[in-house]
Every structure is written in structure tokens, then in C-alpha cells.
Amino acid sequence: xxxxxxxxxxxxxxxxxxxxxxxxxxxxxxxxxxxxxxxxxxxxxxxxxxxxxxxxxxxxxxxxxxxxxxxxxxxxxxxxxxxxxxxxxxxxxxxxxxxxxxxxxxxxxxxxxxxxxxxxxxxxxxxxxxxxxxxxxxxxxxxxxxxxxxxxxxxxxxxxxxxxxxxxxxxxxxxxxxxxxxxxxxxxxxxxxxxxxxxxxxxxxxxxxxxxxxxxxxxxxxxxxxxxxxxxxxxxxxxxxxxxxxxxxxxxxxxxxx
Amino acid sequence: xxxxxxxxxxxxxxxxxxxxxxxxxxxxxxxxxxxxxxxxxxxxxxxxxxxxxxxxxxxxxxxxxxxxxxxxxxxxxxxxxxxxxxxxxxxxxxxxxxxxxxxxxxxxxxxxxxxxxxxxxxxxxxxxxxxxxxxxxxxxxxxxxxxxxxxxxxxxxxxxxxxxxxxxxxxxxxxxxxxxxxxxxxxxxxxxxxxxxxxxxxxxxxxxxxxxxxxxxxxxxxxxxxxxxxxxxxxxxxxxxxxxxxxxxxxxxxxxxxxxxxxxxxxxxxxxxxxxxxxxxxxxxxxxxxxxxxxxxxxxxxxxxxxxxxxxxxxxxxxxxxxx
Numbered sequence: 001x002x003x004x005x006x007x008x009x010x011x012x013x014x015x016x017x018x019x020x021x022x023x024x025x026x027x028x029x030x031x032x033x034x035x036x037x038x039x040x041x042x043x044x045x046x047x048x049x050x051x052x053x054x055x056x057x058x059x060x061x062x063x064x065x066x067x068x069x070x071x072x073x074x075x076x077x078x079x080x081x082x083x084x085x086x087x088x089x090x091x092x093x094x095x096x097x098x099x100x101x102x103x104x105x106x107x108x109x110x111x112x113x114x115x116x117x118x119x120x121x122x123x124x125x126x127x128x129x130x131x132x133x134x135x136x137x138x139x140x141x142x143x144x145x146x147x148x149x150x151x152x153x154x155x156x157x158x159x160x161x162x163x164x165x166x167x168x169x170x171x172x173x174x175x176x177x178x179x180x181x182x183x184x185x186x187x188x189x190x191x192x193x194x195x196x197x198x199x200x201x202x203x204x205x206x207x208x209x210x211x212x213x214x215x216x217x218x219x220x221x222x223x224x225x226x227x228x229x230x231x232x233x234x235x236x237x238x239x240x241x242x243x244x245x246x247x248x249x250x251x252x253x254x255x256x257x258x
Numbered sequence: 259x260x261x262x263x264x265x266x267x268x269x270x271x272x273x274x275x276x277x278x279x280x281x282x283x284x285x286x287x288x289x290x291x292x293x294x295x296x297x298x299x300x301x302x303x304x305x306x307x308x309x310x311x312x313x314x315x316x317x318x319x320x321x322x323x324x325x326x327x328x329x330x331x332x333x334x335x336x337x338x339x340x341x342x343x344x345x346x347x348x349x350x351x352x353x354x355x356x357x358x359x360x361x362x363x364x365x366x367x368x369x370x371x372x373x374x375x376x377x378x379x380x381x382x383x384x385x386x387x388x389x390x391x392x393x394x395x396x397x398x399x400x401x402x403x404x405x406x407x408x409x410x411x412x413x414x415x416x417x418x419x420x421x422x423x424x425x426x427x428x429x430x431x432x433x434x435x436x437x438x439x440x441x442x443x444x445x446x447x448x449x450x451x452x453x454x455x456x457x458x459x460x461x462x463x464x465x466x467x468x469x470x471x472x473x474x475x476x477x478x479x480x481x482x483x484x485x486x487x488x489x490x491x492x493x494x495x496x497x498x499x500x501x502x503x504x505x506x507x508x509x510x511x512x513x514x515x516x517x518x519x520x521x522x523x524x525x526x527x528x529x530x531x532x533x534x535x536x537x538x539x540x541x542x543x544x545x546x547x548x549x550x551x552x553x554x555x556x557x558x559x560x561x562x563x564x565x566x567x568x569x570x571x572x573x574x575x576x577x578x579x580x581x582x
Contacts, residue, residue, distance in 0.1 A: 002380075003380050003381065006376075006377055006380055007377070010366060010369060010373065010377055013368070013369050013373070014366060014367070014368040014369055015368075017368040017369075017409075018368075088362070089359070089362050090362070092324070092329050092359070092362075093357075093359070093362070093364050095327075095328065095329045095348065095352075096327050096328065096329065096352050096355065096357045097352060097381055097382075098349045098350075098352045098353045098381070098382060099349070099381055100349075254329065254330060254331045254345060255330070255331045255333075256269060256270070
């Protein structure tokens with residue numbers, strides 16, 4: 001764990017070497033997600049509610065998804081840019097070091113400029129918390145925390161899955177973005193607004209609804225089932241097959257070398 | 259102790275002909291060819307030995323190094339290094355080896371070299387006292403005291419390579435794999451790197467396995483060479499042995515005054531202008547001293563030098579001999 005923080009310090013040091021670039025990227029990240037926010041804002045200035053959800057409620061949903069996603073992108077970046085690690089041959093270097101491979105991939109890359117997005121999500125959440133009309137009892141706060149944790153788990157698992165696939169093909173990996181960046185975009189709104197089919201897909205196949213939709217229902221008081229709070233933790237189960245798949249890919253890499 | 263027995267490795271490579279229609283075809287149906295990267299590779303290397311591993315591009319050098327460092331799993335065969343199978347016992351194995359890939363960096367690009375060293379120390383869990391001792395030895399031998407505080411990206415290739423080598427040795431490995439360590443270096447850096455490799459081999463008893471295309475590296479460093487071609491070990495022997503075995507010709511350069519250069523059998527003139535001649539002697543039939551005494555008895559010799567085959571030429575003739 002100490003080593004992990006040393007890696008963090010190292011990567012941070014590297015990235016702030018180029019101050020202007022670093023700050024501009026943060027600003028860029030902030031602006032990109034800000035336009036997404038504007039999109040929602042203008043829509044609500046015409047419609048007032050989407051599928052019965054109010055503006056503040058949507059903001060809560062969006063900010064939690066964005067927050068989980070930007071934290072994941074920052075700290076699990078190594079898996080997100082994993083194809084580069086293979087192409088540059090740096091995976092070989094990882095394999096000749098006496099540490100766990102997953103740990104080393106995690107620490108191979110982190111993207112701290114994602115704080116731009118994180119900041120945006122914090123702003124939105126800060127705006128939505130008092131205006132949403134939710135009474136912030138302990139269980140509601142817990143719901144938000146667990147939604148965040150579950151979101152980070154599911155997004156991380158998706159990145160690991162993405163990295164696992166890149167062992168088999170470098171081409172055509174773009175489709176995976178449907179699940180990573182796509183889930184972030186989809187996740188702006190509670191998944192039920194897309195219809196039943198999409199909701200089922202994002203419940204049973206890619207379990208985004210587990211941390212986004214169901215606990216959210218409890219949060220805004222549409223459901224009284226307190227069990228929904230703990231649903232995001234199921235996201236950790238999703239990590240298992242993704243991890244196994246990555247390991248499987250790594251074994252293949254070791255036997256083919258490319 | 260490194261021991262490889264009957265190592266085999268086959269790669270499946272997608273085959274595609276040139277042209278757009280072929281590219282489209284490849285989308286639907288891929289054809290594969292199988293390349294035997296390694297066939298029946300066996301050798302053993304004792305502790306503290308220094309071995310040059312040579313062969314043309316694509317002969318299987320890197321694959322062998324990758325197997326020995328635990329990156330690659332062979333299809334069949336045994337490989338034992340200090341009682342461990344590299345790819346099965348990866349973490350324990352890599353603690354004892356250092357690997358330098360000449361064309362890739364292991365240093366963090368944007369931070370001072372010393373920061374990279376410290377992180378490597380933590381990765382390998384090297385004791386601080388031990389680390390300081392090793393580091394000061396490496397800094398002194400490689401003459402990098404001035405440059406370790408500079409970010410890697412600002413270093414010249416020669417400086418960087420010296421730091422790379424230092425980085426691979428911070429955990430005092432028993433075995434060092436060097437994959438083309440002198441590639442692209444200037445003469446001064448090359449010699450510095452060679453001297454260093456010699457020193458750690460002699461003083462720390464580090465086993466060194468060196469792949470290179472620079473035959474001067476081989477000549478300066480290794481007593482034993484392994485020649486690989488098309489995935490097979492073709493030759494395993496000492497450099498001097500190889501030299502005597504392969505040198506059937508010597509070149510004699512003569513500056514002389516006199517009418518006409520006398521020639522006997524087994525001498526071939528390749529150049530003869532204004533009293534300067536180069537003659538190739540077939541040493542199987544005619545010794546060098548015989549040739550010299552023969553020439554000097556006929557003409558007045560002003561200057562004379564004898565040259566054997568260079569290692570480069572020797573390797574070329576070896577590659578030819580084995581058709582690789």
C-alpha cells in the first residue's frame with residue numbers, strides 16, 4: 001500500500017511537470033462535462049420533468065455517475081490505456097518485476113486531469129442536494145456513498161474487461177466504449193427512461209442499473225425498500241468474471257508473446 | 259545455474275497478402291502460418307559465466323530471453339533457473355534477475371533518474387542500507403553521479419543506457435539479461451558499458467547473457483558464444499575456438515620495392531598497385547611464416563602486416579555456413 005502511494009506521487013510529479021498542459025486538460029475536462037450539464041439544463045427549461053424525474057433528481061443521478069466514472073478513469077487509467085501497454089512492450093517490463101500484475105497495471109498510469117470532471121460532478125451534487133427535496137437522513141447519505149462505491153466497482157470492472165479483450169484484438173476495440181463511455185452517457189438519466197429492454201440489459205448484463213437506477217429510486221423516495229441501498233455492492237461480483245477474463249488473456253499473452 | 263532442455267515454441271502468425279481485396283478477405287477468413295521460433299533449444303550456463311548470444315534478426319534470441327525471464331511460456335521443454343521454472347514461479351524468479359531491453363526504457367520519463375531508482379528500490383523491497391551501497395557502487399562504475407538528478411527525457415542515449423543498466427542492477431540480481439545494450443551508442447559510451455559489464459561479472463559474479471549484433475561487444479566481453487539461427491542452437495563454444503576453426507584465410511598486406519611480386523600456390527592477389535599489395539593466403543596449405551619468407555626472399559619488403567578474419571566476417575561466414 002505504501003508502494004501504491006509512492007507510485008501515485010511519482011505519476012503526479014510526472015504530470016505536473018507540464019503545468020500548462022495539465023491545467024488546460026483539467027479545464028477542458030470540466031468544460032466537456034459542463035456542456036453535458038447545459039444539455040440537461042436546457043431540456044428541463046422546456047419540459048420540467050423527464051419520466052417524472054425533476055431537474056434536481058436527474059442532477060443527483062448524473063453527478064453520482066460522473067463522479068464514479070471520473071474517479072475510476074483517474075485511478076484505473078492503466079487498464080483504460082492497456083492496449084498501449086501491450087504495443088509499447090511495457091507489459092514485458094511489468095512481467096519481469098516481482099509484483100502482482102494487476103497492481104502494476106494499475107500503477108502504470110493514472111490521469112489526474114480527471115479532477116476537472118470530478119469537480120464538475122461535485123458542483124452539480126452540491127447544487128442538487130439542497131434543492132432536490134430529499135430529507136438527508138443517515139440511510140440516504142449511505143445510499144449515495146454506496147452508489148459511488150458500486151459505480152467505481154462496475155466501471156473498474158469494465159475497464160479490466162476492456163483490457164482483457166485487448167489481448168485478443170487491438171482492432172475493433174472501439175465497440176467497448178459503448179460500455180465504458182457509453183454507460184457514462186446513458187447513466188446521465190435514470191435508466192428506466194430508455195425503456196424496459198435497456199434497463200434489463202443494464203441490470204443483468206452490464207450491471208450499471210444496480211448502482212444507478214435501483215438505489216436511486218430509494219434515494220428519491222419512489223421506493224421504500226431499504227434493501228435497494230445495498231444493491232450497488234453487487235457490482236463487486238461483476239468484477240470477478242472481468243478479472244478472470246483478464247487473467248485468461250494474460251495467460252494467452254504469455255504463450256504467444258504478442 | 260541456467261538449464262534449458264528441448265525448448266520448443268511455435269507462433270501463429272496471421273498471413274495476409276498485399277492489396278485491398280486481400281485486406282477485405284482477411285476480415286472474414288484469416289489464414290495463419292506457423293513459425294517455429296524455437297526448436298529443441300538446449301544449453302546450460304553456469305554461475306558467473308558471461309555468454310554472448312548471437313544470431314541474425316528473427317532467429318529466436320528474444321524469444322529465448324523472454325522464456326528465461328518468465329515472460330513467455332514455451333510449448334514444450336524444460337527450463338530451470340536456480341531451481342525454479344521462470345513462468346511458473348514468476349515473482350520469486352524475477353527477484354533474482356535483471357533485464358535490460360536496449361530499445362525500451364524502464365525509467366520514468368519525466369522525473370529525475372534518482373526518483374526512478376528509489377521507486378525500483380521499493381518495488382524490489384531492497385533494504386535501504388543495501389540500496390545505498392549498491393547505488394554508490396553503480397554510480398561510481400557507470401559514472402552517472404552527475405546525471406542522476408536530471409529527468410530521463412533530457413538524457414542522451416548513452417547516458418540513458420548507463421542509467422538503464424544501473425536500474426536493472428539495483429536489486430543485485432544474480433543473472434543479468436542484456437538485450438542489445440550497446441545499440442545506437444557512441445564509442446565512448448560503448449566502451450564504458452562494456453567495461454562495466456566486465457567489472458560486475460568479475461567482482462559480483464553476476465551471470466551475464468548478452469544478445470547483440472555488435473561483434474565488438476562479443477569480442478570484448480564474452481568467452482563463450484551461442485549461435486542461434488532459425489530457432490535452433492547451431493553452435494556453442496568459445497570465441498577463440500571458433501576463430502581457429504573458421505579462419506582458413508589470412509590477409510597479408512605488403513609494401514615492397516622490386517620488379518614483380520612473386521607468387522606461389524595458395525596465394526591470391528586482390529590488390530597490387532605501385533608496390534602495395536594485398537594477398538590472401540590459404541592457411542590450410544600454406545602457413546603465414548612460409549608465405550612471408552617466400553615473399554621476402556624474392557623482393558625487398560618495406561612494411562608488412564597480417565590480418566585474420568574479423569569477428570564480423572567470421573559471423574557472416576558462419577551464417578552462410580548454416581544457411582541462416
